[in-house]
Amino acid sequence: MPSRGRFLRWLRRTHGWLGLWGAVLGLLFGFSGFLLNHRAVMKIPAAKMQESQMQLAVPSPQPADLKAFTAWVQGELHMHHEPIKRPPRAGDKPARDAGWDGKKVPQPAQWKVEFQTPQSAITAEYVVGNQFATITRQDANTMGLLTRMHKGVGMNTGWILLADSLAGAMIFLAITGVLLWTKMRGSRLAMAGLMGASLALTLLFTFQSL
Numbered sequence: 001m002p003s004r005g006r007f008l009r010w011l012r013r014t015h016g017w018l019g020l021w022g023a024v025l026g027l028l029f030g031f032s033g034f035l036l037n038h039r040a041v042m043k044i045p046a047a048k049m050q051e052s053q054m055q056l057a058v059p060s061p062q063p064a065d066l067k068a069f070t071a072w073v074q075g076e077l078h079m080h081h082e083p084i085k086r087p088p089r090a091g092d093k094p095a096r097d098a099g100w101d102g103k104k105v106p107q108p109a110q111w112k113v114e115f116q117t118p119q120s121a122i123t124a125e126y127v128v129g130n131q132f133a134t135i136t137r138q139d140a141n142t143m144g145l146l147t148r149m150h151k152g153v154g155m156n157t158g159w160i161l162l163a164d165s166l167a168g169a170m171i172f173l174a175i176t177g178v179l180l181w182t183k184m185r186g187s188r189l190a191m192a193g194l195m196g197a198s199l200a201l202t203l204l205f206t207f208q209s210l
Contacts, residue, residue: 008180015176022169025162032150035143049121049138056133058126069133070113073124077115077135081154084114095128116154119145 056076063069070083097104109128114121119140126133140148147153152160 011176011180015173015180018169018173018176022166022173025166026170029150029163029166032146036147036150048141048144050141051136051138053134053136056124056135058131058133062128063126066111066113069111069124069126073113073133073135077122077124079115079122081115081117084116118148118154121154 056073059072063072073079074083093110095109096107098107099105111126111128112123114123116122121138123136124133125136149155152163
């Protein structure tokens, strides 16, 4: 049947091009995933974050709000990344009264902003009225960097979209692979047995790990 032959050629061509598209990124994700999965057995140093802290002098006049404080921190630390988006009021505490010994003691507002890069996590905290802001930096070691890249932490939109395209390609490869197998080899019973065994082992090992 000509239509069946054209469909098979299209499947092979699509399967091959998608495999080529995801080859490089697939190697990176596969390599990092393998290291993460066997880090204990291979005695690979665990992912660690080395913390350092400093006090940064706040300019005069002081930032008027959290947005101005964020822009000032970005300029002082030469940060090109945008801060982590949080729900309203999650990154700061407004001025309030705190109960103390039966009295209400006025408390200044507190601002907090966080940045994530593949290599580090940076947090800036400031109590309104103070002369200094506290900057905390956590730097990842090599394993930590691989872990953060694998998870997409601190990566830009382009990397996220590229990783999404790989995920989509893997889904499509799985579908086209099954279709090619059934069209070219034809044993549906063997296919059902292989897929059933794979699913059963996946569920078994998953529940045993819980």
